[in-house]
Amino acid sequence: MEKRAQLYEGKAKKVFATDDPNLVIVSYKDDATALDGLKKGTISGKGVINNRMSNFLMQILEQNGVKTHFVEELNDRDTVVKKVSIVPLEVIIRNISAGSFAKRFGVEEGIVFDEPTIEFSYKNDDLHDPLMNAYHAIALKLATKEEIDTIKSMAFKVNEVLKAYFLKLNVKLVDFKLEFGRLADGTIVLADEISPDTCRFWDAQTNEKLDKDRFRRDMGGVEDAYNEMMRRVFGE
Ligand code: ADP
Ligand code: UDP
Numbered sequence: 538m539e540k541r542a543q544l545y546e547g548k549a550k551k552v553f554a555t556d557d558p559n560l561v562i563v564s565y566k567d568d569a570t571a572l573d574g575l576k577k578g579t580i581s582g583k584g585v586i587n588n589r590m591s592n593f594l595m596q597i598l599e600q601n602g603v604k605t606h607f608v609e610e611l612n613d614r615d616t617v618v619k620k621v622s623i624v625p626l627e628v629i630i631r632n633i634s635a636g637s638f639a640k641r642f643g644v645e646e647g648i649v650f651d652e653p654t655i656e657f658s659y660k661n662d663d664l665h666d667p668l669m670n671a672y673h674a675i676a677l678k679l680a681t682k683e684e685i686d687t688i689k690s691m692a693f694k695v696n697e698v699l700k701a702y703f704l705k706l707n708v709k710l711v712d713f714k715l716e717f718g719r720l721a722d723g724t725i726v727l728a729d730e731i732s733p734d735t736c737r738f739w740d741a742q743t744n745e746k747l748d749k750d751r752f753r754r755d756m757g758g759v760e761d762a763y764n765e766m767m768r769r770v771f772g773e
Pocket of ligand 1: 545546547548549550551552561606618619620621622623716718728729730
């Protein structure tokens with residue numbers, strides 16, 4: 538399978554057409570942005586790590602009954618995925634308080650919730666991805682009520698599977714962002730990526746951050762954190 542025309546260049550990935558109208562190739566870059574695009578940089582080797590980790594996690598999810606866009610890893614940075622029409626929502630699941638949740642509600646990071654939370658942001662750069670609830674998404678026809686119900690139950694299932702998986706690697710899955718899309722026949726599948734860019738990972742013993750927060754917060758050791766997550770997942 539080969540890349541044809543570039544359809545889109547995002548902040549972290551490029552998307553290419555293929556000879557098959559139902560498939561696209563995503564190509565992972567080392568580029569990183571944060572703080573609503575204000576902070577820009579590169580994280581050397583990130584594209585390779587995110588590509589391989591996301592594909593591996595999507596395959597675990599498939600084995601656990603979660604439909605995903607994953608088709609085939611072509612090489613270190615390029616993967617064939619089912620082409621979807623993205624539901625323009627960032628779906629965020631949280632197990633432990635951190636980031637914007639801690640800030641918005643004036644609490645410290647690290648509070649372990651009895652039950653995971655779910656929230657939606659409208660994926661719209663011009664509006665700075667505003668927080669919205671399911672009723673807002675339905676009113677704006679971003680998704681139907683049935684699609685929202687499907688997305689919610691899939692997102693919580695992803696959390697159950699990945700939380701247990703990462704705990705075995707001595708990693709707490711603090712929170713993460715998912716994107717969903719529609720196949721041509723309307724089926725909702727998990728799309729985009731699951732990686733240290735889109736999840737908060739804390740070492741289970743020390744709470745050391747092993748994710749993009751090290752870049753967002755200028756903590757240093759960014760590449761080391763990505764490499765450590767790679768090592769825990771793949772033993773490399
Ligand atoms: P952004 O658009 O936020 O800068 P990326 O750099 O990751 O993000 O670009 C990848 C783009 O591809 C995103 O807009 C994402 O919604 C989209 N995308 C992810 N998976 C698929 C898919 N299976 N089919 C079509 N588009 C996808
Ligand atoms: N996240 C993401 N993309 C975004 C916003 C958030 O992947 O555009 C992820 C982020 O990595 C974290 C979770 O979603 O794992 C929750 O992020 P939060 O709302 O706390 O926002 P932040 O503190 O990153 O602004």
